[in-house]
Amino acid sequence: MTDTDPIYSGLARTLHWANAIATLGLISSGWAIFNAAAFYPITFPSWATLGGYLTGALRWHFLFMWVFLCSVLGMVALRLIARRGGPRLFPISANGMMADLRATLALRLKHDAGAYNHIQRALYVITLLACVLSVASGMALWKPVQFQSIADAMGGYEMARRVHFWVMCGISGFVLVHVAMVALVPSSLGRMLFGARLAQREHM
Incomplete structure (x- = not known):
């Protein structure tokens, strides 16, 4: 073993x-x-x-x-x-998110090693979409002539700057939540540092 x-x-x-x-x-x-x-x-x-x-x-x-x-x-x-x-990012269900939210508010939310709950899955998916938007708006700012169509889709160069700024704010918020969750479940830091977790021991 x-x-x-x-x-x-x-x-x-x-x-x-x-x-x-x-x-x-x-x-x-x-x-x-x-x-x-x-x-x-x-x-x-x-x-x-x-x-x-x-x-x-x-x-x-x-x-x-x-x-x-x-x-x-x-x-x-x-x-x-x-x-x-x-861990898997799908499926995500409204019922699952509501159940996780109620458990969170009651301080009874479980955190299983190697698995995300529905709220975590939703946050990760939203953050991935924010990353895509960050890259797209960043390209519009970096090469405004070559990627003018992207800037135009966002309402122009100045609006692309604001989109980039607010996406950054959203990603920063995710980082804060992520760090807070690591502080609440410090064993998760060990898994990301060393890639393993202590095996559960059965008690007779």
């Missing part, structure tokens, strides 16, 4: 952490870019930004953009081709 049961492969964990680093890099460098050309009356603190002013921030943003894109494509390929890469 082994002491551990594998849950996440080494490749899945590598892609996960590459994506996490890239996401944080994109958010912090994106804040610096926003500060240089703000369209809302807010300013992000300099300690939370990456790259200094516009030129340096853009360089970091483009670097992390490629890391983010490659890691996301790798995770999608791992799920679709190798049938691995994490």
